[in-house]
Amino acid sequence: MVRYIVTRFCVLSVSLLVASGIIFTMLEVVPGDPASFMLGINAEADTLAAMRRELGLDQPMLQRYLSWLGGMLTGDFGISYTYRVPVSELVMARIWISLPLAIFALILSTLIAVPAGLIAASRRGRVSDWTVMGTTQLGIAIPNFWFAMILVSIFAIKLRWFSAGGFPGWDQGFWICMQALLLPAIALALPQASILARVMRSSLLETLSQDYIRTARAKGLSQRRTVWAHAFRNALIPVLTIIGLQFSFLIAGAIIIENVFFLPGLGRLIFQGITQRDLIVVESVVMLLVFAVICVNFLVDIAYALVDPRLRRP
Amino acid sequence: MAKHDKSGLGKSASGFKSPTSLWIGGALTSIFVVAALVSFLWTPYSVEALNIGAKLQAPSGTHLFGTDHFGRDIFSMIMVGARVSIAVAIVAVGIGILVGVPLGLLAASRQNSFIDDLVMRSNDLVFAFPSLLIAILITAIFGTSALNAIIAIGIFNIPVFARVTRGSALPIWTLDFILAARVAGKSGLRISLEHILPNILNILIVQGTIQFSLGILAEAGLSYVGLGAQPPTPSWGRMLADSQTMISFAPHLAIFPGVAIIATVLGLNLMGDGLRDLLDPKLRRVR
């Protein structure tokens, strides 16, 4: 087991190193000079050179890569070119929007999906099953940015129930912030809920068909109790897996929604970083996200291996 | 591979009877495929000629879906936009299949070898990158064009196909007739091509349909943020982006392209479900 963990850890380290190389190279070849973006069209050549020096862009490429890598290992993610504050500070500010939004969207989608999937499975083939499945097909097909546009135009512009977007900041009060996150969370939750409801349904049907459930049924347990007591718990495993996958998607994948609702989240931070050629922000934040996903995968692998020794192959 | 429905349940993943969803999905999809094909020969109006005087007209007999802010006919733009969406999605899925399937086959043929590990770890690595942001980066590097949108979407299709291929190929490698072929001295490559591939084709077709519909959505998202096909070629995503500021007084600008995207994706998904039930009842739809 120790050997397995060590090997997997080596794989993890190599993956991270490769990822950092890919990210750095991509940003190195992106055309556009951060200094000239900052100083605009009237900047003189020597001014540009002075700015590049100030940003440390005059250093050779390898040296910048190594100092970036070294910095990250010690928790120093560099200083944003445009904002002139440490990247870690920017990330901390943004993550308190992206994270609650992702959690909010997941809660919403779970609250919708689990009962919907349950109803569909327990009334398989009937009208309610049909309705749930039809709706979820539609929910998967709707682009979330389009749905967001429609939500804004109805609830913010026409009815004026909600403000059209933006984020007041947590110091303005919890409920005001939740209100600001509600429409974006709904827009994000719709496709997720649809997928989840379908997983819930098929996973329930699968467990229901398994032998031990049949046994339980034969023993005389009522249909209702069978569903609730046995199937539900087992059906939750794939559902939880999907929720986990969706969560990592939601953290960085909400970028278009963040744009529609002008929420200053992580996705928009990277997006702005790309357009403003704030390369250090893009590098560090993308690396951070990749790091998080790879680490979660690593932990999941270890957990599986602990449970099931057959999986312990390097 | 035994093909019996162990459960007797879950015959239809979509909730519809499989022929029904196949038919509905097929019909919806064909509408857009036909529209795309016809658009090469004919559209009601030119999508490149602007007529500012006739801008923002509501749907009517002359302009079935109305006109946009430049006075272009939205119906015609949707026809040509279908062409772009479908082409981008098909080629992107094609890239995924052409690169991903051989990788998956290779990994499966040498299970637990270094190559297998390399392929699977690389897959994990690609999955770990936030896809939309990488797509934006790719277009920032190579410029905005339909081709680069294809590449950006295609890259993220590769690990999907590699994983599905490997996953479905592995159980087949343990079957008797493969052992027989091995004993007969056939190479891993030949076995993969002659025996494995035909047996997993069904799964690949179903996965292809799903990826196709995801590709349509991805293209819409990319061109919505301005990274897909460049003007004057219309694209659904960009039509939506252009409509945004006018949605309050000309909602038809947002509704028709939106419905086109939804209908195409819906059609493909229903078709995928139908195909799945038809080709292999044992498969469960998990997305």
Added chain:
Amino acid sequence: MRKITLLTSALAFSVMTSMSAMAAQTSITLGMQLEPPNLDPTSAAAAAIDEVVYANIFEGLTRYQADGSIVPALAKSWEISDDGLTYTFTLHSGVTFHDGTTMDAEDVKFSLDRARAEDSTNAQKRLFTGIASVDVVNPTTVSITLSNPDGGFITNLAWGDAVIVAPESIDAAANAPVGTGPFKFSRWVQGDRIEIEKNPDYWGEPIALEKATFKFISDPTAAFAAVMAGDIDAFPGYPAPENLPQFEADPRFSVIVGSTEGETILSMNNKSEKLTDVRVRKAIAHAINRQAIIDGAMFGFGTPIGTHFAPHHPDYLDLTGQSAYDPAAAKALLKEAGYSEGLTLSLKLPPPSYARRGGEIIASQLREVGIETEIENLEWAQWLEQVFRGKDFDLSIVSHTEPMDIGIYANPEYYFQYDSAAFQKTIDDLMLATDAGERTALLQSAQRVIADDYVNGYLFQLARTGVANSKIRGLWENSPTQANDLTGVSWSD
């Protein structure tokens, strides 16, 4: 208030937020499309920086007023020596920075020396390159010596890049600007808003507002929704002219339409193979229907121009007739130039909607005379790299927003690469001319030369379209420089 409890909680929230906004009539929330990258106007070019800090937080020796005139600011008065080389400024006394330190002649010297230093990162360094020395006479007197007489020097000092800063605080200015203005910086919620508040120790005339918030909304739809919902009191540079009729129809709002210094042009690479021929450039100019572009891209806002000069300037010449819309003439010119089969040109467009929409319209207009275009939409960083520095383009669309910038045509290295000895001489003469009549004649001759040479396609003067709560008074209508000067803003009743 009892009624509110009957409403759903969601409704109650929106009612409460709008109530709190109504109660405070001495605060204002302004919408801006772009967030400033940082708040140091002396080392970055972003217009958004000046749109927050100019005249509000930072002040220079002189300043722009809403009508474009230049008036004294931190300098009470000045004297110019007879040879036009030495400017002696008398400063206001008793001026302090927001951190309590005194503003005196040393700070002026520091600020100007810093801006013209060798390692300066000032985006408009050329404004200061004519300065030979800055000398402190006494704490309220500073004398500046130029190497050559420059009639525009007082105007140069009014730029946002020429504000007076203190050596104690400038290093932190990017995130905590400390100036002498009537507003103090209070906080920045990055990605969302910047708040500033009244400076009680302001040296000048007291202002009416207690607090101002700049809220950043890049998406035009979101901007529309935010104004409609009352989240924002004013959006001076409203990004979507198509929404203005809706605001106009609503009595809660007033629409502000003013002029800017932005000449919007179809820039042509004069050194690109096909465009070296003046007939091709002339053909392009005649193929363009300006009114259709103004209507289609700007929804009617904008004034057609026929040369690179602002129409509201007294020396402006209307030369639009010289490049009137005439597709037949355009076709004939192309044929004459040997392109009877047509030709293909690249058209590289930066992000603003005037460029993206205008580009689609121009592409369709050019197609009608037989010119195909390959449109490529670029981000600003790409545009700067490819078009502006790399000169790798045939056509582009951009609004040149600097005031009185016809001089860029005298620089053969400038991205459209126009190289005309006659024009360069005109500008050289202009630099030395001091007589008003002579200056007018030279400026008009310069306008004619670039119109005659069809250097670029001159499209329209960008309008400044804004929307504000109809109770707000004192916002700038025109935009002589990039600023949201809030010093004269108040709420009526």
